[in-house]
Amino acid sequence: MEKKMNTDLFYLTLKQKRYKRKKNIPLRIRLDKNDLSANTASIKFTDKPYLVANKIIKSLEFNATSLYRCIKKNKLRSENFSVQLSRRLLRTKKTLVLPSHVNITLISNSYDVIHSWFIPALGIKIDCVPGRATHHTFYCDSVGFYYGQCAEICGRYHHHMPIKLCILPFEHFLIWWQHFGLPKLLFTESKNRFETDYGLKKFCW
Amino acid sequence: MNHKRIALNYFYFSMWTGLSGAALATMIRLEMAYPGSPFFKGDSIKYLQVATAHGLIMVFFVVVPIFFGGFANFLIPYHVGSKDVAFPRLNSIGFWIQPLGFLLVAKIAFLRTTSWKYYDKTSFFLQPYNKSLYRDFFNFLTGELSFNPFKKSLDESLFLFLWKPRKKITNTEYTSFFFNPLNLSFLDSFFYYSDNLWSLANKVVSSRRKKIYVTKCSNRAAVTAGWTFITPFSSNMKYSGFGAQDVLSVAVVLAGISTTISLLTLITRRTLVAPGLRNRRVLIPFITISLLLTLRLLAIVTPILGAAVLMSLMDRHWQTSFFDFAYGGDPILFQHLFWFFGHPEVYILIIPSFGVANIVLPFYTMRRMSSKHHMIWAVYVMAYMGFVVWGHHMYLVGLDHRSRNIYSTITIMICLPATIKLVNWTLTLANAAIHVDLVFLFFCSYVFFFLTGGFTGMWLSHVGLNISVHDTFYVVAHFHLMLAGAAMMGAFTGLYYYYNTFFDVQYSKIFGFLHLVYYSAGIWTTFFPMFFLGFSGLPRRIHDFPAFFLGWHGLASCGHFLTLAGVCFFFFGIFDSTSENKSSILANFGIPKIAKRAHLYFFKISYNNYTNEIASELPKVEVRKFIIENTFGEYECVKLVPVTK
Numbered sequence: 001m002e003k004k005m006n007t008d009l010f011y012l013t014l015k016q017k018r019y020k021r022k023k024n025i026p027l028r029i030r031l032d033k034n035d036l037s038a039n040t041a042s043i044k045f046t047d048k049p050y051l052v053a054n055k056i057i058k059s060l061e062f063n064a065t066s067l068y069r070c071i072k073k074n075k076l077r078s079e080n081f082s083v084q085l086s087r088r089l090l091r092t093k094k095t096l097v098l099p100s101h102v103n104i105t106l107i108s109n110s111y112d113v114i115h116s117w118f119i120p121a122l123g124i125k126i127d128c129v130p131g132r133a134t135h136h137t138f139y140c141d142s143v144g145f146y147y148g149q150c151a152e153i154c155g156r157y158h159h160h161m162p163i164k165l166c167i168l169p170f171e172h173f174l175i176w177w178q179h180f181g182l183p184k185l186l187f188t189e190s191k192n193r194f195e196t197d198y199g200l201k202k203f204c205w
Numbered sequence: 206m207n208h209k210r211i212a213l214n215y216f217y218f219s220m221w222t223g224l225s226g227a228a229l230a231t232m233i234r235l236e237m238a239y240p241g242s243p244f245f246k247g248d249s250i251k252y253l254q255v256a257t258a259h260g261l262i263m264v265f266f267v268v269v270p271i272f273f274g275g276f277a278n279f280l281i282p283y284h285v286g287s288k289d290v291a292f293p294r295l296n297s298i299g300f301w302i303q304p305l306g307f308l309l310v311a312k313i314a315f316l317r318t319t320s321w322k323y324y325d326k327t328s329f330f331l332q333p334y335n336k337s338l339y340r341d342f343f344n345f346l347t348g349e350l351s352f353n354p355f356k357k358s359l360d361e362s363l364f365l366f367l368w369k370p371r372k373k374i375t376n377t378e379y380t381s382f383f384f385n386p387l388n389l390s391f392l393d394s395f396f397y398y399s400d401n402l403w404s405l406a407n408k409v410v411s412s413r414r415k416k417i418y419v420t421k422c423s424n425r426a427a428v429t430a431g432w433t434f435i436t437p438f439s440s441n442m443k444y445s446g447f448g449a450q451d452v453l454s455v456a457v458v459l460a461g462i463s464t465t466i467s468l469l470t471l472i473t474r475r476t477l478v479a480p481g482l483r484n485r486r487v488l489i490p491f492i493t494i495s496l497l498l499t500l501r502l503l504a505i506v507t508p509i510l511g512a513a514v515l516m517s518l519m520d521r522h523w524q525t526s527f528f529d530f531a532y533g534g535d536p537i538l539f540q541h542l543f544w545f546f547g548h549p550e551v552y553i554l555i556i557p558s559f560g561v562a563n564i565v566l567p568f569y570t571m572r573r574m575s576s577k578h579h580m581i582w583a584v585y586v587m588a589y590m591g592f593v594v595w596g597h598h599m600y601l602v603g604l605d606h607r608s609r610n611i612y613s614t615i616t617i618m619i620c621l622p623a624t625i626k627l628v629n630w631t632l633t634l635a636n637a638a639i640h641v642d643l644v645f646l647f648f649c650s651y652v653f654f655f656l657t658g659g660f661t662g663m664w665l666s667h668v669g670l671n672i673s674v675h676d677t678f679y680v681v682a683h684f685h686l687m688l689a690g691a692a693m694m695g696a697f698t699g700l701y702y703y704y705n706t707f708f709d710v711q712y713s714k715i716f717g718f719l720h721l722v723y724y725s726a727g728i729w730t731t732f733f734p735m736f737f738l739g740f741s742g743l744p745r746r747i748h749d750f751p752a753f754f755l756g757w758h759g760l761a762s763c764g765h766f767l768t769l770a771g772v773c774f775f776f777f778g779i780f781d782s783t784s785e786n787k788s789s790i791l792a793n794f795g796i797p798k799i800a801k802r803a804h805l806y807f808f809k810i811s812y813n814n815y816t817n818e819i820a821s822e823l824p825k826v827e828v829r830k831f832i833i834e835n836t837f838g839e840y841e842c843v844k845l846v847p848v849t850k
Contacts, residue, residue, distance in 0.1 A: 087751070088240070088751055088752060089749060089750065089751050090751055112437065112444075113435075113437040113438065113444060114435060114436065114437065114536060114602075116601065116676060116744075118676075118742070118744060119742075120673065120677075120741065120742020121742070123669075123672060123673040124672070124673075125601055125672050125673065125675060125676070126601060127601040127602045127603065129536060129537060129602055129603060130437065130530045130531075130536060131530025131531075131534075131535060131536065132530075132535075132537070132603050133603070134601070134602065134603035135603075148742065149742075149743075149744050149747065150744065151675070151676040151677065151744040151745070152435070152676060153253070153429065153430070153431050153435050153438075153745075153746045155429050155438070155444065156249050156250050156253075156429065157249070158249070158253075158746060158747060159249055159747035159748055159749045159750070160749075
């Protein structure tokens, strides 16, 4: 009971603005127990893991430049140059997942105004015209995320019509399809649960 | 009424409109200077409206008046040996329609929205909450019955086309002030806004914020369609409400009427009175050839624009469905109509500058053009090929690939006449005794702009390349290099070349040179980075971009201010040449130019008085007016008879 009161107090405390600069940015330390149940191995990482050369590499533990920037701007490392910031206007809630090494025909249409489905890195652009179906066949042989924006003027939020595409290797795509694509199509009852709980990020790498 | 006076009017008018267009461009560049919408503060509709107005003003109210108002009106009657245009009074009317259209375009910045309250848009389960039922009663209660004089302006604000009524406070009693931004009038709040006591209490705090919200987000009077009038926006009241779109459509129709009138007066047979000249193109100067050609093209394509715009207006107001897909129309039809006008239109804007270049080049190289016939042929072929390539603006809308193929082929073939022109200019320049003057430097700058714009345009015409750069900043860079670069450079070349003729004074060389350097450097710095933005895939017409594109956008914004400096130098030059008032006859008295200018500015000494003395010694003349009658009408003529004593 005592303990519960304490946690409640903790949660009710408002987070104050920090007025003094941080002197140093603490590393996040995770302690792992080895076979002898001692905290010997400590994995340190100070930022989100990111992908280099097809491997997941933990971010550098000590980088003088970025650390200086963090101290100067009084921010956490992830806030300083975040993926969120650089992907601004490109973030989407839903990602289109497609297989690589397959001919894909994309057929587009529109319900309201003329849009244009544009992915610069793939060199694809299709105007989505109300009242007619436009199509384009393409073939993608490199795996990864592709971003794009709507390229035809479509009103007030034209600047914020991001497109995100994930090209998976074909086998991975089949797995994804079995687990996420197909159930989504079949069980429309539990649509909300699938959309919210299973993100693509959880699965694809 | 005189064609020269009207031409000068056109020039001055296009200076004003050009300045306003440049102001709009400055807004756009400030907005794009940094990600996060620093200028319009996230009001994307305002940005779209500004970009639309910029495009319309620059195309219909700057370049067209300069070439077909200014140059054509001034030069064509001279060059074909006519006294005036065919219908001088009609010509004057045609000029005065132009400011009307421009005023309409300027008006869209000051339109007010239709006023609606939230209860007009919401459905209520409990009918007592549905205040739109009682609105008339409330208006009556708070309008007619109350003694507040300011409530009357509420009813006026329902009417869209009124200017924002300026409230003059005459009654300074305390009770008059309850309309202030923090709305503390509880009676009003209760009737209009509140659903319960809590929201009534909140109203006091949130009223300011709510006001801003309504202004930003309910602005359906603004235009979102862009200068190409993209269809569901321009043709459907659902997407852009009663307001700026209609005003712009009417403005474009007015511009078309003005253009039609002026080309009527210019290409009528009665203007071409010199008997030996008709149908003998070789005898007419290049600029007149190209101007007459483009006037004929305008006569063909302007009605099509008018028809398209009127059709969209009918879609909006008279329930037709030309462009509404839900009722059997096709939004692509409008694009076909618009670009059938639009592509010849862009050639119409650039072809007079060929004429200017061909006129200027022989003068400064002291020799003929290397092949005048080929040049004329190239201009004609380019003009007529421009009629069959409109589809290259619409590669992505679902055209059949075979027709895309044909459009692409013909568009690439247009590089043949363009190359013929460039080769002609090069051959004329080769081994020539070139007199490097300001006008010649303008010509060189023009050629480089045309070269770059043409090459990038050739790349655009290829279907596969067009798929990745269509509607990106690549296109923006291309046509701005062609219009703000090549066409405007051609206009400036012609203006400086004919400066003595137009304004009867010599242009100021130093300001002209500064104008040249800053303007062209600014255009290059502004628009060359946009090619890289386009290659990276940044779409056009977005006001807020991912931070990735910041670098090139920042450079482009810097370049825009160089261009603005160039424009300022142009106007300084006009001011300087006007105030110095140097005679168009060259005479220097052994005094260096800079000393003369310093004397002029600091000691108010003008050395042109000498030339004026000489001019005053000319024989006195007497002005006699008489009337000539021919089959077409009467003309008042002036004859100068020397006075004999």
